[in-house]
Amino acid sequence: MTRDEAFEFLDRTARGIAEMFGSSCETLVHDFNVPGHPILSIYNGQVSGRTVGDTTAIMGIDLAIDDDAMVTDLVNMSATTPDGHKTKSSTFHLIGDGYNLALGINFDYTPLAAANRVLVDLMSTQSDLQSALWQDQDSRQLASLFERCLAAVGKPVTAMDKNDRLQMVALLEQHNAFSFRKSVPYVSKNLGVSRYTVYKYLSEVTGRPMTEQD
Numbered sequence: 001m002t003r004d005e006a007f008e009f010l011d012r013t014a015r016g017i018a019e020m021f022g023s024s025c026e027t028l029v030h031d032f033n034v035p036g037h038p039i040l041s042i043y044n045g046q047v048s049g050r051t052v053g054d055t056t057a058i059m060g061i062d063l064a065i066d067d068d069a070m071v072t073d074l075v076n077m078s079a080t081t082p083d084g085h086k087t088k089s090s091t092f093h094l095i096g097d098g099y100n101l102a103l104g105i106n107f108d109y110t111p112l113a114a115a116n117r118v119l120v121d122l123m124s125t126q127s128d129l130q131s132a133l134w135q136d137q138d139s140r141q142l143a144s145l146f147e148r149c150l151a152a153v154g155k156p157v158t159a160m161d162k163n164d165r166l167q168m169v170a171l172l173e174q175h176n177a178f179s180f181r182k183s184v185p186y187v188s189k190n191l192g193v194s195r196y197t198v199y200k201y202l203s204e205v206t207g208r209p210m211t212e213q214d
Contacts, residue, residue, distance in 0.1 A: 003099035010094060010103045011041045017105060018043035024108045026058075032070055032093070032100035036062070040101070047108045048081050058089055058106050071095065085110045138180045145177045146190055157192055165191055169201040178202065 001009075007029060014027035026047035030037045036055030045051055048058045056062045060082035071093060079089040087106045094101050149171035150157070155164055168191065177183055188195045203209060 001096055003096065003101070006094050006096055006099060006101050007040060010101055014041060014103055014105075015043055021107065023047075024111070026087075026104075026106040026108070028104045028106075030091075030102040030104060032102055033098070037065065037070075037102070047085065047087065047106055049083070058087060058104075071100065079106065081108075086113055138182075139186070142177060142180045142183055142186055145172065145175050146187070149175065149177070157190065160191075165193065166201050166205060169198065170205040173202065173205055 010029045014029055018025055018027045023044050024047065026042065026044040028042035028045070028050070029040045031040050039050060039052050039054050042050060042052055048060075050056060050058075057065075058079045058081060073093055074089070074091045077089045079087050081087065085108050087108050087110075089107075090105045092103045092105075094103070149168055152171055153160070153164055153168050160168070169187070172178065172183075172187060177187070180186075184195050184198050188198045191198070
């Protein structure tokens with residue numbers, strides 16, 4: 001493939017990609033065999049404000065490029081234009097006898113980033129309405145069992161000693177309260193003790209080894 005054929009192919013590809021993805025997608029062809037790698041053709045140049053002949057990178061920087069970058073494809077890199085637009089940038093080299101041309105693709109996603117922030121704000125919630133309005137069936141039954149056992153002990157939780165709490169756990173166990181999902185965390189919270197302590201009490205009243213199942 002000659003240089004002219006390579007340029008024709010890349011230019012055609014650049015034009016097609018720009019048409020396909022619209023005005024937010026800048027495409028261009030660089031000549032990397034010439035100092036400054038000037039732009040040979042560009043479509044949707046309003047993204048970066050560059051035109052044919054420019055030697056600045058999309059960030060507005062006009063410096064010598066690293067030797068590896070002169071021949072290496074760079075895919076899906078982030079770059080910010082001088083006026084603050086956020087882009088996804090890729091460069092693909094086509095190297096042949098006496099030429100090194102490159103296709104550049106820069107997609108400006110600044111409007112999408114702004115829209116995403118709005119969507120995140122719109123979709124943000126404080127909590128689940130159903131959970132706020134109604135407890136699930138297990139929670140209601142567990143709460144009812146806890147209140148019944150508390151009444152049987154005859155003391156408020158704040159006045160209980162260890163023996164009272166052991167009695168409470170024993171009553172809950174007798175009523176199969178610990179068969180409910182998340183029962184140990186519930187009892188732990190409402191008795192004002194750690195989950196470890198609830199498991200320890202269970203082990204004492206049942207004689208079974210202490211295991212954490214909730």
